[in-house]
Amino acid sequence: MNYSLTGPFGLAVLLILGACSRKSDDTSGGTDGPNSSSAATVNFVTASGVEMVFLPGGTFKMGYDRGNPDEAPAHTVELSAFAMDKTEVTHAMFAKVQLPNPSHWQDNEANPVERVRWRDAKTYCNERSLLEGLTPCYDEKTKEWDCDYKANGYRLPTEAEWEYACRAGSDQPYSFGNADRLRQYAWHDENARERTHPTAGRKPNRWGIYGLYGNVSEWCEDVYSADYYSKSPGTDPTGPADPGVDVKRVMRGGSWKSSADMCRASFRQGQRTGNTDACFYTDYCGFRCVRRVTADEVAALTKKT
Numbered sequence: 001m002n003y004s005l006t007g008p009f010g011l012a013v014l015l016i017l018g019a020c021s022r023k024s025d026d027t028s029g030g031t032d033g034p035n036s037s038s039a040a041t042v043n044f045v046t047a048s049g050v051e052m053v054f055l056p057g058g059t060f061k062m063g064y065d066r067g068n069p070d071e072a073p074a075h076t077v078e079l080s081a082f083a084m085d086k087t088e089v090t091h092a093m094f095a096k097v098q099l100p101n102p103s104h105w106q107d108n109e110a111n112p113v114e115r116v117r118w119r120d121a122k123t124y125c126n127e128r129s130l131l132e133g134l135t136p137c138y139d140e141k142t143k144e145w146d147c148d149y150k151a152n153g154y155r156l157p158t159e160a161e162w163e164y165a166c167r168a169g170s171d172q173p174y175s176f177g178n179a180d181r182l183r184q185y186a187w188h189d190e191n192a193r194e195r196t197h198p199t200a201g202r203k204p205n206r207w208g209i210y211g212l213y214g215n216v217s218e219w220c221e222d223v224y225s226a227d228y229y230s231k232s233p234g235t236d237p238t239g240p241a242d243p244g245v246d247v248k249r250v251m252r253g254g255s256w257k258s259s260a261d262m263c264r265a266s267f268r269q270g271q272r273t274g275n276t277d278a279c280f281y282t283d284y285c286g287f288r289c290v291r292r293v294t295a296d297e298v299a300a301l302t303k304k305t
Helices: 010-020 091-095 118-131 159-167 179-185 295-304
Strands: 042-045 051-055 058-062 075-079 082-085 217-223 248-252 268-272
Touching (some): 042 295, 051 159, 075 159, 082 159, 159 248
Antiparallel strands (some): 042 051, 248 268
């Protein structure tokens, strides 16, 4: 993937980054060492009215050597720039593309959609792309809806993109410090009362992104493999090849039913997609979108915002 900030609009965007960046006053989230990003983030609103955060990309330490075996080894990853939804996809966002809502709880349009199959999430990405006149990333004619990472439409984040956004420049298990503060940033098993809640109901991380630690766990694009980190490429990794049978996809982030340990930035789990399961009642499965954004798009969208 190539998300360059070079060209005639590059300087303008960098100036916007400095002027319009969001930085939280929460500076207790550990050291800004291996995972620090040298550039600021930018908030903007898409053509269909969804709030996103532009992340200029950078280098960070992915994984955790003192976590579960599948989180190791910790390794350096370099990511290109991308934009990510500020919140998990909500009922209101889902309704805009006119797809059947599979969720258990539908009493508040600000709550995240859940009980979402992996392919349902990809369908939403394609429909949202078409709604905004963008090129869909997913080829619906292929068995696994293969992803074109060069397309400018919406897609699920790679596992590396998700962790980069969650860490927000920190090299600690939680970007805000220790687990004692988790209740301020996440709906999880100690405060969620066994259900979902409005997506921006807790504090955002230092890059202004909500809900990465709890509420619903989030689908990623990658095939899950417990030993992938030992052979993962160092630049823009997209996960292992599809084995064709018994495929699990990566799910990241804690949920309303997760323990504090399961809400850590590096915690991983593999989840069956539910694509062929008529009884997919996993009401902690949600998602958010990312997309490739050019420098001129960021400048134009930020100006409109």
